[in-house]
Amino acid sequence: MKQTARIISTYSADAMGVCSALYELGGMTVMHDASGCNSTYTTHDEPRWFDMDSMVYISGLSEMEAIMGDDEKLIEDISEAAEEMHPKFIAIAGTPIPTMTGFDYDAVAEVIEKRTGIPTFGFPTTGMNTYVHGASMALEGVVNRLIGDPSDKWIEEKLGEVETSDEEVPYKVNILGLTPLDYSGDGQVESIEKWLTDRGFLVGSRFAMGSDLDELGRASEAEVNLVVSGTGLGAARAMYEKFAIPSVIGLPIGPKQSDLLEDALLKAAREYRRFRTSGTVTERAGLTRLKIHPNDLDPVVKDDIVVLIGEGVMNFSLANSIRFETGHKTKVLCATECPDGILREWDKMTPDEDDIIPELAEASYIIADPLYKPICPKSAKFIALPSVGFSGRMYRDDIPDLVRDPGLILNQF
Amino acid sequence: MLKRIGKDGNTGHVRIPGVRIADADFPAPFRSGLEYSSPARGTWNIVHTGMLMPEAHEIYVCGAGCIRGVILTAAEMGLTDRFSTIAVREHNLLDGDMEDLIIEGVTDVLGKLPKRPPAVLLYTSCVHHFTGTDLDLVYSRLRERFPDIDFADCYMNPIMRKSGLTPDQLMRTRLYSLLHERQISSNAVAIIGNDLPAQKDNDLVKLLEAGGLKVHEITSCRTYAEYQEMAESSVYISYNPDAVSGGDMLSERLGGRHHYVKFSFDFDEIDEENAKLADTLVAVTCAEDGDAGKAAERENALRDAVAQLRERGREECRRALDETLALIGDTPVTIDYTFCPRPLGLARFLLENGFNVTKIYLDGIPGADRPDHEILREEYPDLMLYPTVHAAMRFAAAENADAADGTDAGAEGCRVLAIGQKAAYFENTDNFVNVVEGGGMLGYEAVTHTLELMREAYREKKNMRDLVQIKGLGCDICVR
Numbered sequence: 001m002k003q004t005a006r007i008i009s010t011y012s013a014d015a016m017g018v019c020s021a022l023y024e025l026g027g028m029t030v031m032h033d034a035s036g037c038n039s040t041y042t043t044h045d046e047p048r049w050f051d052m053d054s055m056v057y058i059s060g061l062s063e064m065e066a067i068m069g070d071d072e073k074l075i076e077d078i079s080e081a082a083e084e085m086h087p088k089f090i091a092i093a094g095t096p097i098p099t100m101t102g103f104d105y106d107a108v109a110e111v112i113e114k115r116t117g118i119p120t121f122g123f124p125t126t127g128m129n130t131y132v133h134g135a136s137m138a139l140e141g142v143v144n145r146l147i148g149d150p151s152d153k154w155i156e157e158k159l160g161e162v163e164t165s166d167e168e169v170p171y172k173v174n175i176l177g178l179t180p181l182d183y184s185g186d187g188q189v190e191s192i193e194k195w196l197t198d199r200g201f202l203v204g205s206r207f208a209m210g211s212d213l214d215e216l217g218r219a220s221e222a223e224v225n226l227v228v229s230g231t232g233l234g235a236a237r238a239m240y241e242k243f244a245i246p247s248v249i250g251l252p253i254g255p256k257q258s259d260l261l262e263d264a265l266l267k268a269a270r271e272y273r274r275f276r277t278s279g280t281v282t283e284r285a286g287l288t289r290l291k292i293h294p295n296d297l298d299p300v301v302k303d304d305i306v307v308l309i310g311e312g313v314m315n316f317s318l319a320n321s322i323r324f325e326t327g328h329k330t331k332v333l334c335a336t337e338c339p340d341g342i343l344r345e346w347d348k349m350t351p352d353e354d355d356i357i358p359e360l361a362e363a364s365y366i367i368a369d370p371l372y373k374p375i376c377p378k379s380a381k382f383i384a385l386p387s388v389g390f391s392g393r394m395y396r397d398d399i400p401d402l403v404r405d406p407g408l409i410l411n412q413f
Numbered sequence: 414m415l416k417r418i419g420k421d422g423n424t425g426h427v428r429i430p431g432v433r434i435a436d437a438d439f440p441a442p443f444r445s446g447l448e449y450s451s452p453a454r455g456t457w458n459i460v461h462t463g464m465l466m467p468e469a470h471e472i473y474v475c476g477a478g479c480i481r482g483v484i485l486t487a488a489e490m491g492l493t494d495r496f497s498t499i500a501v502r503e504h505n506l507l508d509g510d511m512e513d514l515i516i517e518g519v520t521d522v523l524g525k526l527p528k529r530p531p532a533v534l535l536y537t538s539c540v541h542h543f544t545g546t547d548l549d550l551v552y553s554r555l556r557e558r559f560p561d562i563d564f565a566d567c568y569m570n571p572i573m574r575k576s577g578l579t580p581d582q583l584m585r586t587r588l589y590s591l592l593h594e595r596q597i598s599s600n601a602v603a604i605i606g607n608d609l610p611a612q613k614d615n616d617l618v619k620l621l622e623a624g625g626l627k628v629h630e631i632t633s634c635r636t637y638a639e640y641q642e643m644a645e646s647s648v649y650i651s652y653n654p655d656a657v658s659g660g661d662m663l664s665e666r667l668g669g670r671h672h673y674v675k676f677s678f679d680f681d682e683i684d685e686e687n688a689k690l691a692d693t694l695v696a697v698t699c700a701e702d703g704d705a706g707k708a709a710e711r712e713n714a715l716r717d718a719v720a721q722l723r724e725r726g727r728e729e730c731r732r733a734l735d736e737t738l739a740l741i742g743d744t745p746v747t748i749d750y751t752f753c754p755r756p757l758g759l760a761r762f763l764l765e766n767g768f769n770v771t772k773i774y775l776d777g778i779p780g781a782d783r784p785d786h787e788i789l790r791e792e793y794p795d796l797m798l799y800p801t802v803h804a805a806m807r808f809a810a811a812e813n814a815d816a817a818d819g820t821d822a823g824a825e826g827c828r829v830l831a832i833g834q835k836a837a838y839f840e841n842t843d844n845f846v847n848v849v850e851g852g853g854m855l856g857y858e859a860v861t862h863t864l865e866l867m868r869e870a871y872r873e874k875k876n877m878r879d880l881v882q883i884k885g886l887g888c889d890i891c892v893r
Contacts, residue, residue: 013481016478036569036571039482041450042452043485044485050882054807057449061572066543077447128476374494
């Protein structure tokens with residue numbers, strides 16, 4: 001039956017995705033919730049909680065406040081806390097009860113912003129979608145509200161540098177979709193950065209691990225974005241709509257996948273630079289985002305099927321690499337939200353346990369978080385790929401850095 | 414310690430909202446507002462407590478965000494095979510099909526289990542309360558479909574935490590709700606309402622042993638059948654304040670008497686509580702016994718035990734106090750509410766015996782602590798109370814770490830001794846007593862044991878960072 005899970009876990013929810021995405025930016029995030037969301041988030045979803053400060057709270061919604069529609073209590077509590085702690089922005093994320101009572105996120109955010117003078121977001125999460133939905137919404141909001149055009153001075157200098165240089169000036173790349181829910185292992189983020197610099201790119205803003213709000217504010221200086229998880233797709237959309245900056249979707253795992261990704265980044269960046277240096281806004285609107293689908297390029301040489309379960313972007317990137325490097329057929333079972341056009345036609349959206357189980361019957365190999373193992377057939381070899389987004393802190397120490405060392409997975413076939 | 418984000422941190426220094434006890438209102442010394450959640454996780458939640466029922470299967474029905482915390486609790490316990498979920502989605506709020514979702518969802522889960530459980534703890538949530546889900550219908554249908562399974566209506570509805578019973582109190586009513594009525598034995602009693610087993614040498618256990626009584630406790634039940642044997646008890650004894658409602662309900666439904674023992678660090682109060690318990694045991698377990706000689710023998714044994722506890726208990730406590738004070742001296746001591754049900758009672762006891770208690774971390778003053786609150790206000794007006802969930806407490810650990818920089822930690826290296834996990838976290842100290850919910854202590858034993866743990870904490874540092882983040886301290890007793 002849909003919606004039941006006999007034994008497997010569930011993904012971190014959208015409200016937690018908002019908190020995770022905004023964690024390092026100096027804002028104050030409030031989950032409008034009675035109780036429970038905060039301890040769940042801080043215990044299972046947020047490995048930074050003990051060591052890095054961030055203002056993440058719940059509103060402590062009570063029965064009477066919900067029934068009476070007492071939004072003023074929330075507005076007062078947030079305004080008072082903001083006055084004391086001076087966050088750079090305020091974000092409110094929703095949960096099931098505010099969803100039911102028709103809480104008006106935009107209106108409350110507007111009132112708080114007027115009262116405090118601090119930019120305020122109202123994210124209408126419901127607590128019933130996955131973190132990908134919430135984090136993507138939050139990072140999109142950051143781009144739309146908090147990031148402006150590059151300064152005239154910077155543009156002038158950049159144009160001058162491009163025009164006068166004898167060599168191709170390195171392209172600047174933002175990394176979109178970084179949260180510990182997907183990238184929690186030691187060195188994972190640094191490996192992506194290293195891959196970019198090794199290939200001659202400049203690393204721009206990291207949305208949103210390792211960059212503060214000031215650094216994100218310069219994101220429009222980049223010429224292309226690299227989207228490394230579904231949590232970056234909202235920001236990618238906003239970066240295109242607001243600045244016409246294109247995005248390439250995928251993770252550099254394995255040699256061939258990495259080469260294709262580099263080519264795609266270069267192509268997109270060159271095209272964008274050409275428009276930035278000579279085009280008009282109208283002309284820029286003709287750009288489209290890019291992504292790679294290298295699966296179409298190589299013949300399958302082995303019949304064994306590798307099934308991957310988890311977040312869409314990371315898993316389709318790994319699936320591509322497995323196919324390139326080992327020749328196995330691959331199928332991604334995406335258990336989180338993923339916009340149309342990201343996955344391949346043979347991949348599937350599988351939000352429920354009962355969607356997943358039949359797809360595993362034909363698998364020779366299954367790559368998934370260890371908490372999926374109880375539903376996997378013993379006939380398939382299980383390869384653990386832990387995700388904080390699914391199993392929380394339980395297997396965090398075992399998360400592999402596949403950008404640095406893809407052999408950890410690829411050598412198991 | 415906590416790294417500040419950005420060059421100068423988000424906020425600079427934030428005022429940590431302490432209040433002198435002389436100025437603290439009862440029972441709510443702090444204004445409610447946005448709530449922070451500290452990394453100290455040792456207290457039990459409703460998943461842990463439910464798992465105390467042997468062989469029972471837990472099923473939660475709620476949104477993904479709410480499911481997440483409970484299923485990962487079960488996973489960290491290694492008990493996902495006793496745990497299932499039914500996810501509420503947005504369309505269920507609009508479709509009006511919540512009853513069907515629960516009935517068919519539970520049926521689906523039970524059909525997939527490798528073995529039929531004897532009992533199901535079915536947890537509904539806030540959304541069911543707000544949508545007016547007909548839970549009577551749900552349970553009626555489920556009991557019709559599965560007559561061999563006992564269903565307990567359990568709740569994960571924190572939005573009701575300020576209306577009626579708290580979640581902890583409610584869970585302690587549900588945990589014993591599946592006991593079936595059976596013949597009561599005057600020779601049997603049950604200790605109820607605790608997550609952690611009673612310490613083998615606490616005053617209560619000593620009294621019950623002296624009376625030669627058969628003692629049931631859910632923490633020692635290995636099977637569902639053993640759990641059912643609790644219903645033969647003639648006295649249900651609780652000493653967790655959150656278990657009082659559960660004990661009363663149990664008594665009303667099954668016929669045994671409920672006796673609540675007040676947790677205390679005050680010698681006179683301990684004597685009084687021990688004597689009152691002996692009275693109840695005599696009244697119930699002796700009067701109903703057909704053998705007059707045996708009844709008299711038990712009564713004498715119980716009275717003697719109370720006297721012995723008074724005499725030996727006081728002597729041992731005084732000895733322990735001397736030893737502990739000589740060791741710890743005027744080292745600052747801080748206490749938090751998760752350590753035991755009477756944090757102010759403990760503070761008063763320590764202060765009156767010469768210890769330098771400086772802070773208590775709590776969000777509300779427990780009802781049982783009211784007399785201690787009054788006395789402390791008069792005698793120790795500068796004792797500071799700090800909240801644990803106030804928004805500014807996010808920065809307390811870092812502020813305390815900053816303040817401690819460069820201070821002399823003393824020969825033993827103990828800058829501050831914390832009693833309880835939250836106090837340890839906020840004080841940023843590895844010298845702490847790692848106990849939650851009273852740790853099964855009671856009576857004079859609680860006094861001597863606490864002092865012993867303080868000495869140990871003073872001498873030996875623990876890895877606070879790792880230890881306090883473990884959920885449900887001691888919950889491995891649920892893995893049977």
